[in-house]
Amino acid sequence: MKKKILWKLILLGVTLVLAIILFLPNTPAFQYMPEWWKKTMPDRGIVLGLDLQGGLHLEYEVEGEKAVQIQAERYAFSLRDFLSKKEIKADVTTRGSQIIVSPSTSEIMNVIEKDFTVVDLIDSKEKLVYKIKDSEARRIADDAADQALETIRNRIDQFGVAEPTIVRQGENEIVIQLPGVQDPKRAINLIGKTAILEFKLVDDEAPVAAELPQAILPGEEKEIIKQFAEKIPEGDEILFKSTINENTKEVIGKIPFLLKKQAVLTGDLLNDARVSFDSYGLPYVSLELNTAGAKIFEEVTGANIEKRLAIVLDNNVYSAPVIRDRISGGSAMIEGNFTLDEAKDLSIVLKAGALPAPLKMLQNVTVGPSLGEDSIEAGKTAGIIGTIAVVLFMILYYRLSGLIADFALFLNIILLLGAMASLHATLTMPGIAGIILAIGMAVDSNVLMFERMREELRAGKTPAAAVDSGYRKAFWTIFDSHVTTLITAAVLFQFGTGPIKGFAITLSLGVAINLFTALIGTKTVFDVLMSRMRMRSLSI
Amino acid sequence: MIELLKKTNIDFMGKKYYAFALSAIILVIGIIAVVQVARGTANLGIDFTGGTAVQIKFEKPFALSEVRKALEDGGLKDVELQDMPVEKKVLIRVKKQEETIGGFSEKIVSVLSQRFADQKLVVESTTEIGPKVGERLRKDALWAIIAATAGLLIYIAFRFQFRFGIGATIATLHDVLAVLALFYVLNREINLVIIAALLAIAGYSLTDTVVVYDRIRENLRMRQRDPVEVVVNQSINEVLSRTIITAMTTLLAALALFFFGGEVIHDFALAIIVGIVVGTFSSIFIASPIVLLWKGKRPFAKR
Numbered sequence: 001m002k003k004k005i006l007w008k009l010i011l012l013g014v015t016l017v018l019a020i021i022l023f024l025p026n027t028p029a030f031q032y033m034p035e036w037w038k039k040t041m042p043d044r045g046i047v048l049g050l051d052l053q054g055g056l057h058l059e060y061e062v063e064g065e066k067a068v069q070i071q072a073e074r075y076a077f078s079l080r081d082f083l084s085k086k087e088i089k090a091d092v093t094t095r096g097s098q099i100i101v102s103p104s105t106s107e108i109m110n111v112i113e114k115d116f117t118v119v120d121l122i123d124s125k126e127k128l129v130y131k132i133k134d135s136e137a138r139r140i141a142d143d144a145a146d147q148a149l150e151t152i153r154n155r156i157d158q159f160g161v162a163e164p165t166i167v168r169q170g171e172n173e174i175v176i177q178l179p180g181v182q183d184p185k186r187a188i189n190l191i192g193k194t195a196i197l198e199f200k201l202v203d204d205e206a207p208v209a210a211e212l213p214q215a216i217l218p219g220e221e222k223e224i225i226k227q228f229a230e231k232i233p234e235g236d237e238i239l240f241k242s243t244i245n246e247n248t249k250e251v252i253g254k255i256p257f258l259l260k261k262q263a264v265l266t267g268d269l270l271n272d273a274r275v276s277f278d279s280y281g282l283p284y285v286s287l288e289l290n291t292a293g294a295k296i297f298e299e300v301t302g303a304n305i306e307k308r309l310a311i312v313l314d315n316n317v318y319s320a321p322v323i324r325d326r327i328s329g330g331s332a333m334i335e336g337n338f339t340l341d342e343a344k345d346l347s348i349v350l351k352a353g354a355l356p357a358p359l360k361m362l363q364n365v366t367v368g369p370s371l372g373e374d375s376i377e378a379g380k381t382a383g384i385i386g387t388i389a390v391v392l393f394m395i396l397y398y399r400l401s402g403l404i405a406d407f408a409l410f411l412n413i414i415l416l417l418g419a420m421a422s423l424h425a426t427l428t429m430p431g432i433a434g435i436i437l438a439i440g441m442a443v444d445s446n447v448l449m450f451e452r453m454r455e456e457l458r459a460g461k462t463p464a465a466a467v468d469s470g471y472r473k474a475f476w477t478i479f480d481s482h483v484t485t486l487i488t489a490a491v492l493f494q495f496g497t498g499p500i501k502g503f504a505i506t507l508s509l510g511v512a513i514n515l516f517t518a519l520i521g522t523k524t525v526f527d528v529l530m531s532r533m534r535m536r537s538l539s540i
Numbered sequence: 541m542i543e544l545l546k547k548t549n550i551d552f553m554g555k556k557y558y559a560f561a562l563s564a565i566i567l568v569i570g571i572i573a574v575v576q577v578a579r580g581t582a583n584l585g586i587d588f589t590g591g592t593a594v595q596i597k598f599e600k601p602f603a604l605s606e607v608r609k610a611l612e613d614g615g616l617k618d619v620e621l622q623d624m625p626v627e628k629k630v631l632i633r634v635k636k637q638e639e640t641i642g643g644f645s646e647k648i649v650s651v652l653s654q655r656f657a658d659q660k661l662v663v664e665s666t667t668e669i670g671p672k673v674g675e676r677l678r679k680d681a682l683w684a685i686i687a688a689t690a691g692l693l694i695y696i697a698f699r700f701q702f703r704f705g706i707g708a709t710i711a712t713l714h715d716v717l718a719v720l721a722l723f724y725v726l727n728r729e730i731n732l733v734i735i736a737a738l739l740a741i742a743g744y745s746l747t748d749t750v751v752v753y754d755r756i757r758e759n760l761r762m763r764q765r766d767p768v769e770v771v772v773n774q775s776i777n778e779v780l781s782r783t784i785i786t787a788m789t790t791l792l793a794a795l796a797l798f799f800f801g802g803e804v805i806h807d808f809a810l811a812i813i814v815g816i817v818v819g820t821f822s823s824i825f826i827a828s829p830i831v832l833l834w835k836g837k838r839p840f841a842k843r
């Protein structure tokens with residue numbers, strides 16, 4: 001009997017010390033610990049949720065359809081190449097994710113069927129209409145989501161955020177959590193930019209180029225495109241450059257450009273992008289192409305001297321300088337009245353690469369650091385006041401036994417914090433509420449036992465017998481009631497997101513630990529009192 | 541020994557029809573609330589409807605009407621404002637069902653910083669939720685309630701008997717509906733955090749019911765000769781002091797949360813407080829009578 005008590009005491013002591021060590025990193029005391037302690041002992045405790053430390057929670061949908069469309073354009077391009085190499089005259093265009101080939105001849109049909117297995121023929125009456133196979137489209141969309149995740153991770157790594165979480169969710173969604181970000185708008189711009197960089201030749205030779213207006217107001221772009229739709233030569237397009245007021249940073253005008261649709265060079269041939277400063281000290285982004293890119297750039301510039309080459313980012317023209325000479329070495333620049341931050345972020349997105357498809361924002365939750373601090377303070381106050389109230393109540397009502405229950409309560413809180421620290425669980429505001437609620441409910445097990453003991457005492461049992469049978473009889477009640485709470489907590493964990501999950505974690509850990517402290521903790525103290533002190537009466 | 545209650549002998553079961561009448565009224569309101577929530581006409585949080593919420597802290601005191609006017613002049617319509625004058629804060633909510641989000645919160649902030657150019661406005665939080673996410677969260681919340689109910693019914697039926705499972709489930713749903721009814725009547729916002737509170741209440745209410753059931757089962761086995769009604773009454777009386785003391789300690793903690801826990805958790809604490817009260821009521825007056833009224837052979841009878 002006594003040996004059993006000793007083992008229980010050791011078990012209690014070990015768990016208590018363990019819990020304190022685990023939770024220590026969350027307390028100011030950790031700073032004062034010796035160096036060897038900081039190195040060898042756990043240094044990362046409970047993680048604060050975004051609602052408490054401030055930060056960004058973003059959810060995006062990767063527009064897989066767009067990725068499929070982009071792929072369709074690539075297929076069309078290589079098909080065009082393929083057919084012309086075979087000296088077959090055909091016109092290849094795309095419409096959405098469909099590839100349209102005319103004329104409709106059986107010769108072309110056979111060639112495509114043999115060598116382009118990723119497309120299905122869906123119509124052959126006047127023109128040959130092909131569609132990317134469903135399985136292929138799914139693979140493209142899936143790859144796009146993976147690639148978008150990787151690109152976003154690269155961008156955020158270079159932007160510099162401590163402990164970001166970037167994960168895929170469901171079929172095509174990406175969830176991003178950035179704790180402690182000071183400038184949320186900048187982070188959102190950085191993530192959401194598609195960043196497709198293209199070099200396109202300006203088509204000044206087409207007669208319509210001279211007819212384009214010098215400048216228009218922002219918002220009139222669509223009208224212009226509509227107005228000139230018929231006159232634009234095949235393979236050309238109109239894109240715009242924004243004119244920016246240097247003081248207010250507002251877009252005050254748009255300049256139309258007639259460009260060759262086919263890019264001569266794209267951002268995937270980039271080696272590096274850096275912020276540099278011109279002679280006025282204004283920032284711009286300097287680009288360095290890789291060997292393949294540099295070679296193409298040299299050829300293109302050499303073949304198009306005195307023409308203009310537009311630098312286009314996400315379908316916006318940034319500049320269109322005249323090529324004066326063949327340019328070797330593969331360096332170029334993007335200017336555009338940038339602020340230093342804008343230039344920095346642009347260099348980051350260019351270096352990290354383009355997104356395979358545009359992103360659609362589904363959710364954006366931003367919490368400033370001050371609100372989080374207020375919440376933590378309020379949570380602490382409520383926790384302390386709630387604990388004191390419960391502790392006092394128990395002592396007043398159950399006397400010495402109440403004190404024992406309070407001991408179990410403190411054990412409970414410390415073990416709960418320790419357990420959360422060991423799991424690196426995320427503490428959210430509802431999580432704090434869960435802890436405080438658990439404090440109120442923690443004494444329930446003891447109340448159940450004490451009331452049973454009182455009944456046994458009334459029935460005339462000795463204190464020791466009353467303690468024993470009180471425990472025994474209360475056990476299954478306590479067990480059942482804890483399991484039912486665990487069921488709800490498990491459901492909350494399964495279906496909850498973010499803050500709710502935090503609540504589920506604290507609630508379920510609280511319940512499990514409560515079972516431990518009530519059945520081991522309090523019981524051991526009673527056993528010690530009964531056997532060692534030979535208590536004759538029970539203060540309950 | 542301090543005793544809150546001396547040995548009691550209250551005829552709880554004799555008063556069950558009064559209790560049923562009271563519960564029926566609450567339940568009707570609760571069901572109306574559920575229907576309104578399902579139709580989307582109740583005061584749902586933007587986490588369910590989709591939309592934008594921005595919380596802004598002012599440096600100096602401000603008039604709410606001025607904020608409203610500034611937003612209206614800026615072309616922002618259907619804006620809900622919630623004032624927190626002591627902390628000089630305002631919560632601006634716009635519920636909308638739009639395909640794309642983004643930019644809306646920026647517009648709110650820029651409109652207000654122009655109007656209140658003489659002071660620095662701090663954007664404490666912004667939440668933008670697209671309709672797709674709102675729909676998913678709504679579905680998840682519904683599934684959570686269904687899954688929790690099913691899990692609990694199965695567990696109680698397994699540990700006790702089927703009629704106990706039914707009694708506990710009805711009592712638990714009763715409590716959840718009662719809190720929902722209160723929030724509906726008070727026109728308080730029903731959001732994800734409140735759903736978490738409802739499930740916490742379900743857990744608490746069930747714990748309470750299990751404690752009473754446990755004693756009923758024990759006494760039914762021991763006193764095979766006494767009528768079931770007498771045994772049920774006696775069991776409730778025996779655990780009454782525990783029921784009330786636990787309700788009190790949990791209430792103490794919930795009250796601390798309500799008064800000191802801060803704005804974010806205020807409504808959560810309110811839900812818990814009401815939940816504790818109805819949870820205690822329901823385990824005595826709903827869960828126990830259902831076991832009693834169930835036709836069939838005596839529960840836990842010796843073979």
